[in-house]
Amino acid sequence: MLDELGAEAHRYVAYGLTIASELECPELTPCEDSLTPDVWFRTGATPRDLIAPRVRGVAFQATDRQFLIDVRSVARYLVSDGREIVIEPASGSDATSLRVFLLGAALGGLLHQRGRLPLHGSAIETSQGAAIFCGPSGFGKSTLAALFSRRGYRVLADDLACIDPDGDFPRITPGHPNVLLWADSLAHLNIDASGLALARPRLEDKYCLPVQPGPPRMAIPVRAVYVLRTTKAARPDLISLRGVGALRTLTENTYCRRFLKGMGAQNARHFHQVGRLRKHARIVGIHGSHLNWPLGMLVELLEKDFQT
């Protein structure tokens, strides 16, 4: 039953996974090949509670094998075994909002279940490999992704950058080719918002900017993780992070890290994954007042750093 969604299922590829979905997801890259799906999205009933969750937040619960995410006015998502997300829409919810949390928190949880390392960040491809921009919401991750997209760089991810930490080198596989930007960032980048769709109906001032997709199954070595930090410095500056500080930063910027505490084995594995990433990639803090930077100055600083 798990394998059968029927001929009418939509097929996509994201994060190196073939996804079969009952729901149409225009944000995702359609899958051109006929590989067996790795992941299924289906609609159906979900429980109100998991049995004996190891960790519980206001809107989520987690066990070793399952996450339950309850976005009350939108849907409840049951994420199981890294293979399936069951979505139970709330009455009156809209399809766009369903997908925001499906492709965000739910998919982030699923990637944890599959033993991957999802970071809260955007990512671009440079000549040296992948560069990831992490940081709290509103600090400029998506702004940087959009900025570099306009300079001809390929955007690999926005908001959820998923690393495969195993193999000879940690690598990132592309997510989906859209960047979500607030109106002030669009203005900063001289992009006209009037032709863009809202990220969610009624969520004013947050827009969806499509970007050029790259080869969807390409896995690119991660060369640097940049972490956006607001400091009192007026000019942007790049500071290498090392040792325990770097590990702590990577942990803090892990996507949905709050779910990890419920995951037992994966929680332990996560510690080694960030250790491996720190060993192979440079971890760099970007210091400066976010969105007050002269963007040209930051771009120059980063492009020089990409070559390091």
Add this chain to the structure above:
Amino acid sequence: MSPIIWIASYPKSGNTWLRAFLANYASDGSQPVELDDLGTDGIATDRDWFDELVGLESSNLLDEEIDEYRPELYELLAESSPEPLWIKVHDAFGYNAAGRALFPATATKLALYVLRCPLDVAVSLRHHLAISLDRSIDLVVGEAKSGARSPGLSRQLRHDWRSWGEHVSSWVDEAPFPVHVLRYEDMLARPLETFGAAARAAGLAYDPARVARAVAHSHFEVLAALEQAKGFVERPAKAEKFFREGRSGGWRHALSPAQVDRIIQAHGEPMKRFGYAAGLDAIGADSRANLPG
């Protein structure tokens, strides 16, 4: 479970000053506590708290969806903390769409509510937000909404001040838990008595000598000097200083009679209730006539 003590006020009414006193009372050190170490546990509308404890990115949620989670967020915070939590809040007390109090009694020990004459608040607010006096008065009288959406993501969740008078009565009259009220003007005129009473109400072990030391370490000039030396993270980028004047009655030199009148028209009754009518003898007869009673 350790309940929350809300340190609540309309903006620019003395909230930070009270928190500075409480931090100095708790540490009772030989030096004043640094501004960035005020040691209270955060602001109720902190976005990171929400994202962490609710488990969703608030930047993807509508304001009313966020409000739906807030009572449980605070309950979870209270449940998870072995120590009492002192949380600053500028929101008016209110309810979410489901009818639950945003600040639930189940998570609350009490609120320390600081209020200040709205005439001085209007003047202080205009400097803090770098806006015109008339725009500041629009906010104070409720003709403009606070947190009017900026086109980007703020570090805080939307918080709704409502008008000054609505803010005051929402906490003092509607909140379903004890509310200890203190006036900024009494903090200035009778600091030992006023701060001491707040410490006792909050359940702190009361020691008059310790109160006196904490009052000295949180005096306006001390706070202003600390800001001058090292800055203050709570100062908005456009404001010249956070600690600007620290006195009452400055409105007399800043507000026109028409501006005073606007505020009295809107808030005459709570102004009288909280002892702000007596100081208005310098204004015109028309304005005085607008005061009830």
